[in-house]
Amino acid sequence: MxxxxxLTVEIVTGERIVFTEENVDMVVAxxxxxxxGILPHHAPLVTLLxxxxxxxxxxxxxxxxxxxxxFMEVTGDRVIVLADTAERAEEIDLARAEAAxxxxxxxxxxxxxxxxxxxxxxERAMARSxxxxxxxxxxxxxxxxxxxxxxxx
Amino acid sequence: MPSTRExxxxxxxxxxxxxxxxxxxxxxxxxxxxxxxxxxxSRPYSERIEEVIADLSAIELDADEMNQFPLLQQREVKxxxxxxxxxxxxxxxxxxxxxxxxxxxxxxxxxxVPVEVIAAGKKGRDFMIRTHQEIAAEFTAIGDRxxxxxxxxxxxxxxxDFESGKVDAVYVVYAKFVNTLSQVxxxxxxxxxxxxxxxxxxxxxxxxxxxxxxxxxxxxxxxxVQVYQAMLESIASEHSARMxxxxxxxxxxKDLVTDLSLSYNKARQSxxxxxxxxxxxxxxxxx
Numbered sequence: 039m040x041x042x043x044x045l046t047v048e049i050v051t052g053e054r055i056v057f058t059e060e061n062v063d064m065v066v067a068x069x070x071x072x073x074x075g076i077l078p079h080h081a082p083l084v085t086l087l088x089x090x091x092x093x094x095x096x097x098x099x100x101x102x103x104x105x106x107x108x109f110m111e112v113t114g115d116r117v118i119v120l121a122d123t124a125e126r127a128e129e130i131d132l133a134r135a136e137a138a139x140x141x142x143x144x145x146x147x148x149x150x151x152x153x154x155x156x157x158x159x160x161e162r163a164m165a166r167s168x169x170x171x172x173x174x175x176x177x178x179x180x181x182x183x184x185x186x187x188x189x190x191x
Numbered sequence: 192m193p194s195t196r197e198x199x200x201x202x203x204x205x206x207x208x209x210x211x212x213x214x215x216x217x218x219x220x221x222x223x224x225x226x227x228x229x230x231x232x233s234r235p236y237s238e239r240i241e242e243v244i245a246d247l248s249a250i251e252l253d254a255d256e257m258n259q260f261p262l263l264q265q266r267e268v269k270x271x272x273x274x275x276x277x278x279x280x281x282x283x284x285x286x287x288x289x290x291x292x293x294x295x296x297x298x299x300x301x302x303x304v305p306v307e308v309i310a311a312g313k314k315g316r317d318f319m320i321r322t323h324q325e326i327a328a329e330f331t332a333i334g335d336r337x338x339x340x341x342x343x344x345x346x347x348x349x350x351x352d353f354e355s356g357k358v359d360a361v362y363v364v365y366a367k368f369v370n371t372l373s374q375v376x377x378x379x380x381x382x383x384x385x386x387x388x389x390x391x392x393x394x395x396x397x398x399x400x401x402x403x404x405x406x407x408x409x410x411x412x413x414x415x416v417q418v419y420q421a422m423l424e425s426i427a428s429e430h431s432a433r434m435x436x437x438x439x440x441x442x443x444x445k446d447l448v449t450d451l452s453l454s455y456n457k458a459r460q461s462x463x464x465x466x467x468x469x470x471x472x473x474x475x476x477x478x
Contacts, residue, residue, distance in 0.1 A: 053232060081397055085398070086399065109409060
């Protein structure tokens with residue numbers, strides 16, 4: 039059971055449930071207007087999310103999830119994150135993110151005939167891979183125990 | 192009476208066919224399991240987004256504010272669009288014709304206005320071209336595991352046509368997945384959005400950046416999710432319909448082999464009888 043002064047957090051994407059946890063102490067989310075922290079008894083809130091790291095703190099442990107755009111609704115002690123894309127930090131494939139960053143960099147440098155639209159796509163890909171790399175690398179260096187993931191990492 | 196050799200040849204070819212249909216049945220069975228999992232996995236998102244929209248529908252909007260949300264506008268319907276989701280391939284028993292029949296019923300009887308078709312899937316597209324319907328866009332080869340990104344272009348077409356006033360309502364026709372044995376073709380309205388019953392307890396939401404921007408980002412996503420869900424259910428329906436069709440084909444082949452074996456044995460026996468009596472007759476003649 040979720041107790042009164044804790045949060046219930048659900049992070050879902052169109053394809054799956056990425057994360058769900060009760061009795062959470064704090065959520066720090068990448069809101070569109072800057073990072074925002076949610077504690078229990080927060081006022082009802084709906085916000086757009088930008089790309090970045092969503093941190094969930096529970097009993098001293100911290101879970102890190104990368105989200106790329108979406109929404110967050112906070113009502114009472116329930117936090118619902120409807121992310122466009124989301125991954126747990128430990129799911130990040132560093133090699134793939136690095137490859138993606140290089141591809142994006144190259145297409146930015148060489149700027150093909152596609153013009154503005156291609157540029158926007160490349161810039162987005164660049165930003166995404168940068169976020170993935172930053173969070174993935176930090177996690178790989180730190181190796182902290184995470185909530186609910188047990189010994190499977 | 193066909194000769195024993197002909198019957199034997201037929202038995203062999205029917206056996207070969209049944210091997211193929213059995214293999215296809217097993218392929219469909221595993222694809223179906225996959226597709227069903229996808230349907231279940233995507234459900235939480237659509238349930239949550241519905242909840243969020245229901246929560247927000249407690250907020251009162253006056254006419255001026257309503258005008259800022261084109262997707263909520265109920266207009267007099269002069270033209271409508273239908274997103275027709277069908278498989279690309281056949282061998283699905285009666286599934287394809289059932290979906291198409293449902294779409295036809297909508298176009299001919301229920302709409303009462305000109306209808307444009309947004310075809311997702313080859314079978315539906317082919318039918319609509321054959322019957323000279325107006326096709327606004329077509330999407331094929333969507334695959335067995337579409338992501339939200341894959342169906343975004345489909346929704347884009349519908350949203351553009353709705354917002355530009357070209358159409359005043361958008362429906363989705365798809366095969367609702369009930370269970371392995373039952374798939375029901377369904378026509379569901381997705382645009383304009385009907386606000387769900389307000390169950391929200393809060394009316395004093397903080398919006399970042401603003402209510403208009405949040406809702407205008409949220410509402411198209413809601414449509415996407417509905418179409419995505421319909422797509423996933425259609426895929427699950429397709430594979431289960433094909434699995435059942437292939438199982439029936441395998442059973443039929445088995446029956447056919449039994450019948451043919453019987454005629455083969457009869458033919459063989461009568462041949463032997465004939466040969467024996469010929470030999471006996473020959474022996475008699477020599478005596």
